Structures are given as structure tokens and as C-alpha cells.
Amino acid sequence: MTSTCFLSGTVAALIPAAGSGTRLGLGPKAFVEVRGKSLLGRSVEALRPLVDEVVVALPDGLALPPGVEARAIVGGVTRQDSVERLLRATSAEYVLIHDAARPFVPENVVLDLLEAVHETGAATVALPLADTLVREGRKGDWGDLTPREGLRAVQTPQAFQRELILNAHAQAVADGFAGTDDAGLVARLGGRVRLVPGDARLFKVTTPGDLALAEALAAVWDGERSVGRREGEVEKARNTGRVPVHFQGQGTEAEEPEEA
Ligand SMILES: Nc1ccn([C@@H]2O[C@H](COP(=O)(O)OP(=O)(O)OP(=O)(O)O)[C@@H](O)[C@H]2O)c(=O)n1
Numbered sequence: 001m002t003s004t005c006f007l008s009g010t011v012a013a014l015i016p017a018a019g020s021g022t023r024l025g026l027g028p029k030a031f032v033e034v035r036g037k038s039l040l041g042r043s044v045e046a047l048r049p050l051v052d053e054v055v056v057a058l059p060d061g062l063a064l065p066p067g068v069e070a071r072a073i074v075g076g077v078t079r080q081d082s083v084e085r086l087l088r089a090t091s092a093e094y095v096l097i098h099d100a101a102r103p104f105v106p107e108n109v110v111l112d113l114l115e116a117v118h119e120t121g122a123a124t125v126a127l128p129l130a131d132t133l134v135r136e137g138r139k140g141d142w143g144d145l146t147p148r149e150g151l152r153a154v155q156t157p158q159a160f161q162r163e164l165i166l167n168a169h170a171q172a173v174a175d176g177f178a179g180t181d182d183a184g185l186v187a188r189l190g191g192r193v194r195l196v197p198g199d200a201r202l203f204k205v206t207t208p209g210d211l212a213l214a215e216a217l218a219a220v221w222d223g224e225r226s227v228g229r230r231e232g233e234v235e236k237a238r239n240t241g242r243v244p245v246h247f248q249g250q251g252t253e254a255e256e257p258e259e260a
């Protein structure tokens with residue numbers, strides 16, 4: 001059990017990392033390195049101090065990169081399959097589902113999410129849009145303008161009571177519904193999903209251009225860590241009771257572990 005003031009159960013970070021990275025074109029994306037550290041390693045490193053255990057879904061036949069401290073299982077054919085397997089591989093009361101492909105995770109965002117999930121059972125980070133939005137028309141020309149007010153770009157991490165999101169996944173399978181994220185599976189059943197303000201640094205590394213951006217951001221991000229600023233923030237949060245778990249480093253029991 002946790003020693004939180006706002007969550008009374010264990011929390012597992014579940015990281016789908018079993019994609020093939022087709023759009024990036026450098027092999028399985030989670031293993032691609034930015035300034036000497038894999039995207040997966042960066043995601044695990046950011047979440048591990050804030051949760052009870054970290055479980056990762058990997059492509060069949062691949063092992064965790066050296067130094068990445070997590071439990072690994074074999075992922076599925078789609079992201080949704082991989083997440084469903086991860087959900088069955090933990091018995092934690094709460095889960096934080098996070099794409100390995102989003103390597104920069106500000107801890108204040110995670111703490112906000114965990115606070116929100118206590119109230120609603122489901123929460124995601126979502127970013128207001130800054131650009132004008134238009135649907136492409138004929139011959140690649142300007143089509144219909146889409147008002148951007150109220151629109152949000154959905155990111156990860158997303159936080160859930162595990163039973164709630166397990167049920168939403170089971171219902172999606174039963175309905176043959178393929179979603180693009182997990183919060184949407186709860187929302188399609190009428191469940192409430194709290195939106196927590198996102199962060200531009202949580203962008204998903206998808207195309208080669210994103211990798212260049214990640215390299216540039218990593219230079220700043222790693223610099224902050226090396227002077228202890230980010231760890232200091234976690235310590236401060238822990239001392240004020242904002243970190244929702246004791247972090248003893250122990251895992252929770254898996255229902256159907258399929259070790260990678
Ligand atoms: N069968 C799959 C497909 C995707 N993912 C994970 O889901 C996250 C988001 O997926 P995406 O960015 O689309 O990654 P890829 O599927 O690797 O990329 P692409 O679609 O370009 O092949 C990634 O961390 C990816 O590893 C997964 O665990 N299992």
C-alpha cells in the first residue's frame with residue numbers, strides 16, 4: 001500500500017514499447033537512442049521514482065536495453081493489444097499508461113494526473129492547440145476551417161483505476177473497436193475522463209524531424225538532471241506528501257506474466 005495523501009493504492013507505470021517505428025525508420029523505436037540513452041530508458045527513468053513498479057511491453061524476441069530497470073513482457077500486434085497485456089500483467093490498483101515514444105516526462109504532470117485520477121478514476125494529459133486547423137480539401141488545397149477553441153491534443157501519461165481501464169479494454173475487444181488511445185476507451189462507454197494540462201515536452205517521437213527536436217531538448221533536459229535539479233524536485237514533492245507512493249522498489253503480483 002502507498003503512503004499517499006490522495007491515493008490509497010499501489011501504482012504501476014505501464015509502458016507500451018513494442019512498436020516497430022515504421023515512420024521513424026530506424027528499427028524498433030523504443031530502442032532508438034537520444035544522446036546515448038534509449039527513448040524507453042528515458043521514459044522508465046522518469047516514471048520509476050513515482051510509482052511502485054514499471055512494466056514494459058517489448059517486441060517479441062527483444063530484451064530490455066542494458067540498465068533499464070523494469071519488468072518486461074511481450075507486446076501485441078497493436079498498441080491497444082500491448083496495453084491490454086500490460087494491464088493483465090500487474091495487480092496494482094492504479095496504472096499510469098505511457099508511450100515509450102514520449103521520453104521527456106515532467107514529474108509535475110505525473111503528480112497532477114495522480115491527483116486527478118483519485119477523483120475521477122480516469123485522467124489524461126491534453127494540450128491546448130496553438131495553430132490554425134484546417135481539413136485538407138481537393139488537390140491538397142485548403143478545405144474546411146476547424147475552430148480550435150476547446151480542442152486538445154491528447155498525450156500520455158494517462159492514469160486509471162486498473163479495473164476501470166481493464167473493463168474498457170475488454171469492452172473494446174468485444175465490440176471490435178480499435179481506439180488510438182486508452183482514455184478514449186473509457187470515454188466511449190460514457191466514463192468521465194479528467195483532462196490535465198499537457199506539456200509541449202511530452203511530444204511523441206514519431207518522424208525523423210521529431211528525433212532532431214528530441215536531441216536538442218535532451219541537451220537541456222540532461223543538463224538539468226546532472227545538476228540534480230529534477231531529482232531535487234522529486235525529493236521536495238516526496239517530503240511534502242505529493243509523491244503518491246512509498247517507492248520501495250518492489251513489484252506487484254502479475255496475473256498473466258509472459259516474460260519477454
Ligand atoms: N504493437 C504496438 C505498437 C505500438 N506500441 C507502442 O505504442 C507507442 C505509440 O506508438 P507509435 O508512436 O505509433 O510507435 P510505433 O508503432 O513504433 O510507430 P509506427 O506507427 O511509426 O510504426 C510506442 O511507444 C510504441 O512502442 C506498442 O507497444 N505495441
Ligand SMILES: C[C@](O)(CO)[C@H](O)COP(=O)(O)O
Nearest residue numbers: 079099154155156180181204
Ligand atoms: C496514445 C497516443 O499517444 C495519444 O496521443 C496516440 O494516440 C498514439 O498514436 P500512435 O499512432 O499509436 O502513435
